[in-house]
Amino acid sequence: MLKVFWFRKDLRLKDNKTLLEFIDSVGVDDSFLFLYIKNKNSYKYFGEKRIAFLHECIFELGIELEKNKLKLNVLSGSSEEIFRNLINKFGKTEVFAGRQIEPFCISRDNKNKKLLEENSGRLNLIEDINMVPFNESVKDNGTPYTVFTPFKNKFLRILSPVHYAESKVNLSKLNRKNELQLNNNFDFESEYKKFDKSGFLKGGRSNAVVLLNYFFKSKIKNYAVDRDFPAIEGTSLLSAHLHFGTISIRECFRAYKEAAKDTKGTDEIYKWREELIWREFYYSITYHFPHVINSAFKKDYDKVKWNYDKRMFKLWCEGKTGFPIVDAGMRQLNKEGWMHNRVRMIVAMFLTKDLLIDWRWGEKYFAEKLIDLDFSSNNGGWQWSASTGCDAQPYFRIFNPYLQSKKYDSDGIYIKRYVPELTNVKTKYIHNPSEMPAAEQSACGVIIGNDYPAPIVNHSEVSKIAIETFKNIKNKP
Ligand SMILES: Cc1cc2nc3c(=O)[nH]c(=O)nc-3n(C[C@H](O)[C@H](O)[C@H](O)COP(=O)(O)OP(=O)(O)OC[C@H]3O[C@@H](n4cnc5c(N)ncnc54)[C@H](O)[C@@H]3O)c2cc1C
Numbered sequence: 001m002l003k004v005f006w007f008r009k010d011l012r013l014k015d016n017k018t019l020l021e022f023i024d025s026v027g028v029d030d031s032f033l034f035l036y037i038k039n040k041n042s043y044k045y046f047g048e049k050r051i052a053f054l055h056e057c058i059f060e061l062g063i064e065l066e067k068n069k070l071k072l073n074v075l076s077g078s079s080e081e082i083f084r085n086l087i088n089k090f091g092k093t094e095v096f097a098g099r100q101i102e103p104f105c106i107s108r109d110n111k112n113k114k115l116l117e118e119n120s121g122r123l124n125l126i127e128d129i130n131m132v133p134f135n136e137s138v139k140d141n142g143t144p145y146t147v148f149t150p151f152k153n154k155f156l157r158i159l160s161p162v163h164y165a166e167s168k169v170n171l172s173k174l175n176r177k178n179e180l181q182l183n184n185n186f187d188f189e190s191e192y193k194k195f196d197k198s199g200f201l202k203g204g205r206s207n208a209v210v211l212l213n214y215f216f217k218s219k220i221k222n223y224a225v226d227r228d229f230p231a232i233e234g235t236s237l238l239s240a241h242l243h244f245g246t247i248s249i250r251e252c253f254r255a256y257k258e259a260a261k262d263t264k265g266t267d268e269i270y271k272w273r274e275e276l277i278w279r280e281f282y283y284s285i286t287y288h289f290p291h292v293i294n295s296a297f298k299k300d301y302d303k304v305k306w307n308y309d310k311r312m313f314k315l316w317c318e319g320k321t322g323f324p325i326v327d328a329g330m331r332q333l334n335k336e337g338w339m340h341n342r343v344r345m346i347v348a349m350f351l352t353k354d355l356l357i358d359w360r361w362g363e364k365y366f367a368e369k370l371i372d373l374d375f376s377s378n379n380g381g382w383q384w385s386a387s388t389g390c391d392a393q394p395y396f397r398i399f400n401p402y403l404q405s406k407k408y409d410s411d412g413i414y415i416k417r418y419v420p421e422l423t424n425v426k427t428k429y430i431h432n433p434s435e436m437p438a439a440e441q442s443a444c445g446v447i448i449g450n451d452y453p454a455p456i457v458n459h460s461e462v463s464k465i466a467i468e469t470f471k472n473i474k475n476k477p
Pocket of ligand 1: 227235236237238239240242243275276278279280282339340341342344345348366370372373374375377378379380381382385
């Protein structure tokens with residue numbers, strides 16, 4: 001029988017549950033191969049910086065396999081087409097892959113499962129993206145949580161070392177003579193050259209390990225405070241690596257446990273643990289409530305009369321709203337394929353409450369730009385900000401972008417980094433340059449409406465409209 005290991009969101013050899021099961025299943029008479037499938041269709045939704053990052057991950061994975069005298073076969077095409085060819089050529093085929101929970105992945109996997117089973121093979125999907133399995137992180141009566149704090153409490157109550165133990169992979173168990181090496185129909189290096197490599201993050205497991213070590217050496221001490229200040233690089237920057245699985249969630253959690261041991265578990269460290277649990281929470285939401293893929297978690301909020309003003313949306317996308325903190329965030333996203341978490345919340349709240357634009361437009365724009373795009377965290381973050389989601393920000397609590405800016409970027413360091421035309425604006429005016437008197441504008445060389453836009457909306461007026469819009473929905477039968 002042919003056994004295939006299909007790398008998807010677990011681009012690593014270390015601490016890989018699926019790989020462990022795969023190796024254990026390969027019998028002496030079985031042939032085997034390692035596969036990555038490059039599907040053109042799924043690439044078209046993502047930004048170039050993310051694809052460059054992904055290529056770096058795959059490239060390094062190939063090298064790691066080579067060091068173990070194994071080959072990563074990279075094939076371009078649809079998975080169904082590729083498995084059909086493998087079955088035709090080699091007969092019965094059993095595939096191992098990490099389980100994905102997004103509805104579009106599930107429907108692809110169902111088709112592959114059917115194809116393999118019809119030909120006496122199998123598709124084994126192993127849960128590896130999360131620590132606590134989805135069927136365990138539920139209420140005692142078996143129903144899923146929809147609010148974060150009880151989810152977290154249950155999660156911590158049942159979490160045991162079994163959930164974060166390393167899946168120790170031993171590649172030397174595989175008999176190299178039984179390995180099949182295919183002709184890659186895809187030239188990775190020349191493809192990679194085409195993409196924009198100016199992203200903020202570099203892919204590949206070696207970079208993930210550097211980030212993890214650096215975080216625990218230098219950042220964790222101040223994480224609880226620093227994490228909210230976008231001018232400070234106070235967070236781990238591991239999200240894209242966690243998404244593509246160059247590092248496992250268990251590895252991150254073990255690092256946290258180790259650090260917590262030394263510092264007797266200070267609050268700072270607990271805070272990081274909480275962020276990892278948010279990730280698991282949003283995964284569990286997608287898993288149990290797949291309707292969130294294109295509709296509000298709270299179905300009532302699908303009745304919101306969103307604004308579909310393309311001109312306003314474009315100004316938001318380009319970072320030309322006249323709200324410096326929003327513009328800085330959007331320009332960071334466009335330039336680096338990354339945005340600080342606090343600013344993600346601010347720009348998302350601004351789009352959905354100040355501009356009343358459909359959160360799905362914002363979600364899609366993020367998906368096209370973010371290197372760390374993860375369907376569940378992105379959807380969860382957007383629905384939280386739009387107040388349409390589970391455990392979301394209540395609709396009447398709208399971020400004031402000026403106050404957020406004053407609180408989290410008081411000296412405007414972050415703003416000036418991404419909105420350079422405001423470099424000479426005094427700190428007093430940096431959060432709302434339109435308040436500068438004419439003489440001040442001339443003195444610092446920033447004429448509002450000319451060098452920098454006037455605010456495209458009046459925040460206090462539009463937030464009242466947003467509250468009314470949402471209140472009406474709540475009151476509708
Ligand atoms: C509108 C919006 C969209 C978002 N889109 C994404 C996305 O596409 N992909 C993504 O990974 N995160 C997303 N987030 C969550 C968060 O912004 C990022 O995970 C975080 O900024 C990544 O930085 P870090 O790795 O340095 O995080 P750290 O602060 O070091 O946190 C450690 C890890 O915990 C997880 N995490 C942290 N915060 C959250 C959160 N709020 N929700 C879920 N998981 C979290 C991430 O995996 C992160 O790497 C979004 C948030 C908002 C408000």
